[in-house]
Amino acid sequence: MNAPEPAIDTRSALTLYGEALPSRMLIGTAQYPSPHVLAEAVRASGAGIVTVSLRREQARGRTGERFLELIEALGVRVLPNTAGCHTVKEAITTAQMAREVFGTDWLKLEVIANDDTLQPEVFGLVEAAKALAADGFKVLPYTTEDLSVADKLLAAGCKVLMPWGAPIGTGRGLANPYALKSLRAYYPDVPLIIDAGIGAPSHAAQAMEMGFDGVLLNTAVAKAGEPVRMAQAFAQAVDAGRIAFEAGLMGVRDMAQPSTPVAGTPFFDLKRGP
């Protein structure tokens, strides 16, 4: 009997800022129907990183403390964001506040240009990334697929880039696969995570098949009919896409080509048609 093939451990391979992570999926913690569903969905996703934020605390409020206790019980790395920041100054101050409260120098850096599209404000993003990286932050910037911006973010000290698939919360998948493919090809050795716009497990699988190192999503799970099951579906899609990338996809052809052998086809000698 043949020994079983060792399973490909696709989930141990992602390393960000020198840290090996248990999954190629990163998940957001917002918009779940309840704290319990949030916790179960994060567990089901297998994600090793969850995104979190900072918001105003009321007098005598306990909201923040309760949330932090819930997240700490999950035993995952937290990745604070600077969601809602529109200027370099706001982003830097928020980052410094997050580092103190969450006790981590990892940061999902967002500088937002426009409230309707939630388009990254790439000029401010580069400036903030430079200042924060110099201050010791491990910056994971939410950016576009633009190569020149990517270059500047890397020069600023970012070791990971997080290009958007589509605008945050739209669920449209990869809006510009051609440009994302270029980005992937141009930076074969930089960890690239598709952040935002992922609406379905097939979108996540597509990103992984293209060779992206991971996906970060939130709404697609949180707003699913059953978030915990959707988290499982995404985990499987991310694994499937990664294994497919590693296995090597066939090339696309314009013309049909039979997969069944042509040689030995019966009735070849019979005249067809009327």
Added chain:
Amino acid sequence: MSVETKSPVDIVVNGEPHGTTAATLAELVHERGLTEQRVATARNGDFVPERERATTELRPGDRIEILSPRHGG
């Protein structure tokens, strides 16, 4: 907390006008019942680390942010 009678200082806390007798940012955090909570503070857009709250005096018109962990995407 300070018990002597002081005239309140008008500041803005988390976007809301607020009169306080707290002399420092640390006293303000205490006044709001958040000393035991993990919160982060900023004054006029600048981060104020926890260790500097006790020496950060409040001035009229100061805009204070007191933030805590939340869900995020």
